[in-house]
Amino acid sequence: MSPGSAAGAWPAPRSHRSLDASVRVPGSxxxxxxxxxxxxxxxxxxxxxxxxxxxxxxxxxxxxxxxxxxxxxxxxxxxxxxxxxxxxxxxxxxxxxxxxxxxxxxxxxxxxxxxxxxxxxxxxxxxxxxxxxxxxxxxxxxxxxxxxxxxxxxxxxxxxxxxxxxxxxxxxxxxxxxxxxxxxxxxxxxxxxxxxxxxxxxxxxxxxxxxxxxxxxxxxxxxxxxxxxxxxxxxxxxVEPDLTGASVFVAAAALAGGEVTIADWPSETTQSGALLLGVLDQMGVEHELSSDGLVVRAGAPLRAATIDLRNAADLTPVVAAMAVFAEGTTTITGVAHIRGHETDRLAALATEFSRMGVDITETDDGLRIEGCGPDGTGLTGGEFRTYADHRMAHAGALAGLVVDDVVLDDVTCTSKTMPTFPTLWRDLVGDQA
Known part of the structure; x- marks a missing residue:
């Protein structure tokens, strides 16, 4: 695994209040x-x-x-x-x-x-x-x-x-x-x-x-x-909206609270990203499909769960970030093969979240994560390395919603599937300085 370039270093916006936004993500x-x-x-x-x-x-x-x-x-x-x-x-x-x-x-x-x-x-x-x-x-x-x-x-x-x-x-x-x-x-x-x-x-x-x-x-x-x-x-x-790409915005509502709408979320699809809805159910996040899209409402602390992502392995970084701020122990299973994705995602997630203070360990086919609760008690910011992997950047951005001073070493890797990600993310969080 090789860390990203410092040229794309990006302070992840911190959220200090509940979100209220509608997001239109690019195509799949x-x-x-x-x-x-x-x-x-x-x-x-x-x-x-x-x-x-x-x-x-x-x-x-x-x-x-x-x-x-x-x-x-x-x-x-x-x-x-x-x-x-x-x-x-x-x-x-x-x-x-x-x-x-x-x-x-x-x-x-x-x-x-x-x-x-x-x-x-x-x-x-x-x-x-x-x-x-x-x-x-x-x-x-x-x-x-x-x-x-x-x-x-x-x-x-x-x-x-x-x-x-x-x-x-x-x-x-x-x-x-x-x-x-x-x-x-x-x-x-x-x-x-x-x-x-x-x-x-x-x-x-x-x-x-x-x-x-x-x-x-x-x-x-x-x-x-x-x-x-x-x-x-x-x-x-x-082309339908990219539901896996949309998952980071869905998870933002779960971590920061409030309401986020993902425009044009399809009622029927073959995209594996749609399996995120089952994860939301397991972790206690309210959601519904409306004429505007997928509406996600969060307020109660996230519940830990045992989550099989075998058929939606690209969701692992986002789900892992949610698990960090849940209450209890979350186990993600069925994703051994993501060791061969853009980077070894299991090792990368374990390394970067451990550096923040998370008790996270690799298993044979996934991760075990001890949640730190909705406030991220005990976690510290600093550099979050992305390993030239857009999904790792999403995980770091989510951590930055809750933890002060998280800086992604390279946000430009998000251009792989969503070149507008930094702008969409700042628009989502808004000016909360």
């Missing part, structure tokens, strides 16, 4: 990058409204452009025009630290019949990649590494359809293969071989988005997914 990163990829494979131009503008989506757009895809962002609604035939990129593709880009691009490269080099940020070299690459090898690709940077050489025709991979570390391995499979000559049948199941909601999102574009895609068993070959219909679509 997961949905935006899936929609861009599917539009690149479609049989005509697609239009995308509400797409996320962030480093992750910028990297996806730049990567697709190297395959000959035109993405016109000059209007609020983007237009994506696929080429008649995907071109072989002449330069290495930069995936940055974006999991969706580094996992989704190799299957697209497998469709070119050529050789493609894929790289990214140095921190990305440690992120798990092997299962999706093993799946592509089973289809006939030659790949010189099990992590970034890598060189992939596609066969003249991909084999298949059956591949067997262990996707325990990330559901993105399965989604990556499914999303490109309509263009594989035999489609694909992906069988998960690991003992622990991956997070299912993101895979459901991939399957649903394929179906919306006329593709025959299904989950045909607990561990088996299938996509038949065929055209991907061009489609005009609207």
């Amino acid at each position: 990163k997961s949905e935006t990058n899936r929609a861009l990829l599917l539009a690149a494979l479609a049989n005509g131009p697609s239009r995308l409204r509400g797409a996320l503008v962030s480093r992750d989506s910028d990297l996806m757009r730049a990567a697709l452009a190297q395959f000959g895809v035109e993405v016109d962002t000059s209007e609020e609604t983007w237009t994506i025009t696929p080429p008649a035939t995907l071109t072989v990129p002449k330069q290495p593709i930069d995936c940055g630290l974006a999991g969706t880009v580094m996992r989704f691009i190799p299957p697209l490269a497998a469709l070119t019949g050529g050789t493609v080099v894929v790289t990214g940020d140095e921190e990305a070299f440690a992120r798990p990649m092997a299962p999706v690459l093993q799946g592509l090898r089973q289809l006939g690709c030659e790949i010189d590494s099990d992590h970034l940077p890598l060189t992939l050489t596609a066969p003249d025709e991909l084999g298949g359809p059956r591949v067997e991979i262990d996707s325990s570390a990330s559901s993105q391995f399965i989604s990556a293969l499914l999303l490109c499979a309509p263009r594989f000559p035999h489609g694909i049948e992906v069988v998960h071989t690991g003992e622990q199941m991956p997070s299912i909601p993101p895979i459901e999102m991939s399957v649903e988005m394929l179906r919306e574009r006329g593709v025959e895609a299904s989950r045909s068993g607990e561990r088996r997914w299938q996509v038949l070959p065929g055209p991907v219909q061009a489609r005009d679509s609207v």
Whole structure:
């Protein structure tokens, strides 16, 4: 793990009174990058409204452009025009630290019949990649590494359809293969071989988005997914708000008290971030869906709980921050695999909250946190390192609502999925000096 840059140091705003705010968060990163990829494979131009503008989506757009895809962002609604035939990129593709880009691009490269080099940020070299690459090898690709940077050489025709991979570390391995499979000559049948199941909601999102574009895609068993070959219909679509990104604003109400509304929260969704509502129930936070969105009201101290985040692991930093200010011992389970996310999130959370004075320990598959109560009794501020991880920045910002003098070492990492985060956060807290 490497700490962030001091150039982005940011004093986290302290809250001294209850909140009263409405927040409109940007579009879902997961949905935006899936929609861009599917539009690149479609049989005509697609239009995308509400797409996320962030480093992750910028990297996806730049990567697709190297395959000959035109993405016109000059209007609020983007237009994506696929080429008649995907071109072989002449330069290495930069995936940055974006999991969706580094996992989704190799299957697209497998469709070119050529050789493609894929790289990214140095921190990305440690992120798990092997299962999706093993799946592509089973289809006939030659790949010189099990992590970034890598060189992939596609066969003249991909084999298949059956591949067997262990996707325990990330559901993105399965989604990556499914999303490109309509263009594989035999489609694909992906069988998960690991003992622990991956997070299912993101895979459901991939399957649903394929179906919306006329593709025959299904989950045909607990561990088996299938996509038949065929055209991907061009489609005009609207991206939902990023519910995982919204979770930090929801948690703010739980910590500072008052009422926060998340505009346009969908009543039905495949986003795993929606599982936050169950966490709110466990911890005693009042919430309801209204015509305006999700309304969160908090006042009573947070209750400690045992929380299984297996299907919503990206919520772990925000839930951990809530647990710090709960009464009692909270245990977060099912998230061992986030040790391989942007950073080792379990170690990072344990390290940074311990530095503040929290009794927090890693378990085999999560964290155990002794709550300090709503006032954070005994906790001290100081530098909160983000490790170039946007979710760690969210955890630090939440701690800063309650504890004096918390300073994030680098808030610029939030540009990965929410470049407007510092402004949205200050608007939420308001002038409470």
